[in-house]
Amino acid sequence: MSAAAWILSAGFAGLLVIGMPFAFALGLTTLAALIVSDIDMIALAQKMISGSQSFSLLAIPFFVLAGDLMTAGGLSRRLVAFANTLVRHVTGGLGMVAVIAAVFFAAISGSAPATTAAIGAIMIPEMERRGYDRAFATALAIAAGIIGPLIPPSIPFVIWGVIAEQSIARLFLAGVIPGFLLAVGLMALCWLYARRHRIERESRAGGREILAAAWDGKWALGAPVLILGGIYGGVFTPTEAAVVGAAYALIVGLLVHREFTVRELPRITLQALRTTAIVMFIITAAAGFGWLVAFEQLPPKIANLLTGLSDANWVVLMVINALLLVIGAVMDNVAAMVILGGVLVNAGNQMGLDPIHLGAIVTTNLTIGMATPPFGYALFVGAAVSGLSVGRISKALWPMLVVMGLVLLAVTYIPFVSLAFQGLL
Template identity: 60%
Template sequence: MSEVAWFLTAGFAVLVVLGVPFAITIALVVAGALIAADIEPAFLAQSVISGSQSFSLLAIPLFMLAGEIMTAGGLSQRLVDFAGTLVRHLRGGLAMVTVLAALVFSAISGSAPATTAAIGAIMIPAMAAAGYDRAFAASIAVSAGVLGPLIPPSIAFVIWGIVAEQSIGRLFLSGIVPGIMIAAGLMAICWVHAWRHDVPRLPRAKLREAGLAFARGRWALASPLLVLGGIYGGVFTPTEAAAVSCVYALLVGLFIEKQLTLRALPGIFASAMRTSAIVCAIIAVSAGFGILVAQEQIATRFAAWLGENVGEKWMALAALNIAFFLMAAVMDEIAIMVILGPMLIAIANKFGVDPIHFGAIIVTNVAIGMAAPPIGYCLFIGMAISGLSLTRISRAIWPQILWMLVVLFLTTYIPGFALMFQPAAR
């Protein structure tokens, strides 16, 4: 390998092991590769600017902001209350409320950490008070947060759509069945846990209470319909939908629910900016990394090697899933998508995998990585809310992880899981 290739592979691996933040790691590796290749250092600045100028990239901070505003405006509590009237009387019903509320909130925020934080802050203490093991309560909130990247609109699909140059709207649709399958499995796990530990049931909601909860939560429930209806109705793009979602959240929070105050807005904006800045910084500095990888033909060579040594499509997909899962357990998921995107796409093309189906496989992997020990983002949020150690939550979450891997297997080998809701070709 050339000096540039060594910087891009071994140099990157060393810095990751040392714990250097991913955006800084990528910038240092690109800078070192430029020096080794005797390329003008201004290339790094130019690539950062070009990597941050995608119109679709605007959707990321806007969806994150919409989620923050809706949480502060009390809409997440409205969702929890409404979900409670539907399933709380079932065995494991309160834990199921967590899953249902996360399912709807995912269609508002598009983010796994935001979903875990919004729903977990309400449901983890409530489940613990109702007799659930606190570690299980935290693990369900973390697992339910995984729905954020799968249920449209999804920040992860926006990122992959930019990397793979695919329709973001079609990618959104590819996550619906995997997301619903994960949610259904999590609810079954809730039932089994409650049955094994004899968790008491809550009283069934009366029709009047259910109607009142629906009336109070109607503005929160209308948000996904507005956003997704606008996207698939051709009214606005995913990026414009994110802006509409922010305006809607502000209007509802300030003038309808009236739980949001103008004084709280600077803190909400700052929180959304901090989170989105990390994501956008990784994407911006990764542009130069991707150009150098293409120049060195690392992705093309690896795809060719895989094609020569792995003759079967199913074996190649299995190897990719195993590698991706292991990397997602120790690396930032967004960095994996952006940095390894060209290589992954080359492999998919080599074996003739439908690009939308492949996007669903990648994002399902990303979603699982958000909850997988040891560094899944959602795990740390669950730790902060519950006050438990990483070890305790990790020990409780393994049944959920196993079910998610089953869904990943089905998504990988049954293309209809991802392509079921795709529009018919014209």
């Protein structure tokens, strides 16, 4: 390999090992590789700017803002209250409430950290009060949180759609069944946990109580219908849907529920801007890095190496899954997507994989990484919400990681799981 290729691989890995933030590690290794390749360093700035100019990326700040506004406006609390009336009487019902509420919230925010924070802040104290271990409750909030990037709309699917030049609407559909499979698996774990620890069931909600909770949460329940119905009804694009969702959350929180005021808007907006800035900084830095990786012809070389391991696609897919799971556990999923995008697209083409199926495999892998020790983003959000150490949460998280692994195997080896709804478009 050339000196630049060594810098982009070993140099980048070394900076991560010593604890340098992803975006800075990407930028510094790209600069160093440009210098040894005798390429004008202005190329990095140009590639960073061009990497942020996709119209589809506008969906990210608006979905983040929509999630923050809905949390501040009380929509997440109402979703939890409605879910509670549906399943609280079942063994493990309170844990199932967290999962069902996460599914509803996922259909609004598209973000694992946002879903974990919104559901965890409400459900962790309540579950602990009802006899659940705080570590289990936190692990459940984290595991349920990663339903956010699977069920549409999804920020990671937006990013992968831009990288792989695939339809974002079709990618959204690819996440529906995986998201619901994960939800069902987590609810089964809640049932088993409650039976093992003899958690008492609550009284069944009556019809009037269910209707009252549904009426109180009608604006929250209407958000997914508006966003997803608009996308698949052809009314607006996924990017425009993000803007509509943010506007909807603003109007409901400010004028209908009145749970925040105009004075609080700068704080909520600044919070969303911080999250967006982190994501976009990684995307732009990774764009320059990814361009130089492509310039060095690394993606086709690595793709040939992967596909040359075996003539059987299932073996190659197993290797890719193992690689992505390890990378997802130590690297931000956005950076991983941009860096490995060329390699994975090349490998998928050589194996004859449907590009939407490949997108579902990649996104599911890296989404699981957000909940995986040691560096999962959602894991740190759960630790911040609960006040527990990452180590203690990780011990309670392993059964949920097993469920995630089973869902990943289904996504990888049963194309129907990700392609079942493609006929709708």
